[in-house]
Amino acid sequence: MHTKDKIIRQFGITSKYKGYRYLLDAIHIAAENYDECLKVTKDIYPVIAHKYGVTKVSVERDIRTVIEKCWDNNKAYLQELSGCKLLRCPSNSEFIDIIAYTVYRNT
Numbered sequence: 001m002h003t004k005d006k007i008i009r010q011f012g013i014t015s016k017y018k019g020y021r022y023l024l025d026a027i028h029i030a031a032e033n034y035d036e037c038l039k040v041t042k043d044i045y046p047v048i049a050h051k052y053g054v055t056k057v058s059v060e061r062d063i064r065t066v067i068e069k070c071w072d073n074n075k076a077y078l079q080e081l082s083g084c085k086l087l088r089c090p091s092n093s094e095f096i097d098i099i100a101y102t103v104y105r106n107t
Contacts, residue, residue, distance in 0.1 A: 004028060004103050010077055011070035019062030022048050023096075026063060030100035031107070040093040060092060067095045 004027045013020055025048050030038060038044060045056040052059075070078060071089040079086050082098045090098065 004031070004099060007081070007099055007102060008066075008070070010074060012073040013066055013069055017062070017066050017069070019059075019064070019066035022052070022059050023063050023066050025051065026092075026096050027099045027103060030096050031103040034100060034104040040096060044096070063092050063096075067092060070095070 004024050008020065008023065008027075015021065026040070026044050029044050029047060033043075041056070041060070045059045048059045049056045068089055075086070078090070078095075078098070081102050082090075
């Protein structure tokens with residue numbers, strides 16, 4: 001079974017990154033509501049920002065930092081999860097969707 005924590009750790013990412021928890025929460029929200037059309041900036045970031053007492057901008061930036069590290073550390077695994085060749089680092093919403101879909105279809 002693919003858990004979001006296990007997937008993210010496959011990229012060499014741990015809780016030492018602030019964005020680690022934010023990303024796990026974003027994936028959780030997206031996977032739980034996968035059948036709905038959620039907007040990352042309107043439906044996900046504000047929830048996470050409120051939970052941690054930070055700004056939406058901080059949430060977006062810290063998630064982006066973690067995603068860039070994931071890309072640098074293990075592009076092959078990310079391409080395997082996405083099911084297609086990725087020519088560039090995915091955006092926050094693309095990355096969240098790839099991982100949320102993996103979690104969603106394996107639950």
